[in-house]
């Protein structure tokens with residue numbers, strides 16, 4: 001078909017049948033560059049036009065039950081009226097104002113509420129607008145903490161295989177080497193220290209030996225508590241965090257917990273670190289902070305970390321400041337999200353989802369190619385021996401009326417906490433069906 005480009009685009013966007021576009025790739029979508037996507041081979045993407053609760057409506061009229069909650073963010077479901085009202089109210093008062101030398105009530109209130117919710121004396125919040133940058137700030141805080149206290153040479157981060165902390169260059173250096181593309185980007189990324197999580201006596205002994213040798217160069221140990229998300233939804237027990245806390249204390253190192261995925265109820269408690277009864281020195285939050293409505297992230301430090309930056313010397317200040325820092329719309333929406341955690345039984349909903357996921361994903365264990373089935377909080381995972389082509393499975397899920405995004409060798413569900421029992425059953429049933437048909 002020899003149409004001028006503009007008309008070809010229109011022809012593409014108005015495809016009505018579900019098989020239309022099957023032969024076209026993401027690269028045929030003009031102008032846009034999609035994340036984590038080989039544009040030449042990935043299928044032409046579906047187009048969303050509306051969201052409500054746990055449902056996404058597509059431009060061709062189909063409705064999908066959402067199993068991902070917009071990359072783990074939309075914990076109250078989409079388009080919750082309480083959140084939307086807060087957004088509209090704030091938009092009419094003050095959508096944005098700079099945060100340099102000027103503060104506002106939505107940010108003050110949100111920071112106070114986070115301090116109240118978080119364990120221990122985690123009480124000083126620095127706002128940013130993405131998880132990766134919240135973690136960059138955590139790393140800068142940790143390095144400068146030691147410098148400000150007159151300790152030099154502690155410049156490295158110690159992080160773990162399977163970890164994921166974001167896509168900026170700094171974060172790539174502390175991600176799992178494969179996830180962070182350490183060989184492709186060799187020479188660009190700072191060199192950090194990589195270890196295995198101390199999950200048993202052997203790995204704990206190895207970590208302690210590593211600390212004896214190199215601990216004096218380490219500013220902070222960094223990990224995602226209880227679940228390494230993007231690394232493949234790998235779970236570990238709360239003891240691991242207790243071991244890390246002890247090691248940090250012994251070697252005078254800060255503990256940074258990346259709760260960007262686990263924060264706000266996902267693992268069954270408001271924050272995953274509560275299950276280990278430990279307090280990190282710095283914690284990073286984002287994803288569900290605004291209930292999936294606006295981009296916002298928070299790096300929260302303990303009192304002692306903050307105090308190391310107090311001085312008559314301006315050089316000891318924290319030198320960071322995103323333009324859209326503490327955006328009032330985002331802060332207002334995050335406050336509304338916290339209201340919902342107070343007013344509605346979110347953690348009970350997580351417990352109910354957890355039990356249903358256990359029950360309904362269990363039959364996958366018997367299917368060929370299935371290696372493991374595991375559930376923690378509102379996270380359900382079916383791990384396969386391998387997935388030859390995730391795009392084939394993704395398309396099969398769309399044809400089943402569900403939005404599920406397998407990656408690496410896993411198929412997982414991280415639904416909204418408000419999902420109905422029926423919709424969750426549609427999600428689990430589609431996994432059983434698709435895995436059976438594609439085995």
Ligand SMILES: *Cc1c(COP(=O)(O)O)cnc(C)c1O
Pocket residue numbers: 129130131132133135164165166167224229230258259260261286287
């Ligand atoms: C998503 C995620 C990040 C990165 O957040 P962005 O907002 O995508 O930059 C960092 N750490 C963890 C654990 C995450 O899940």
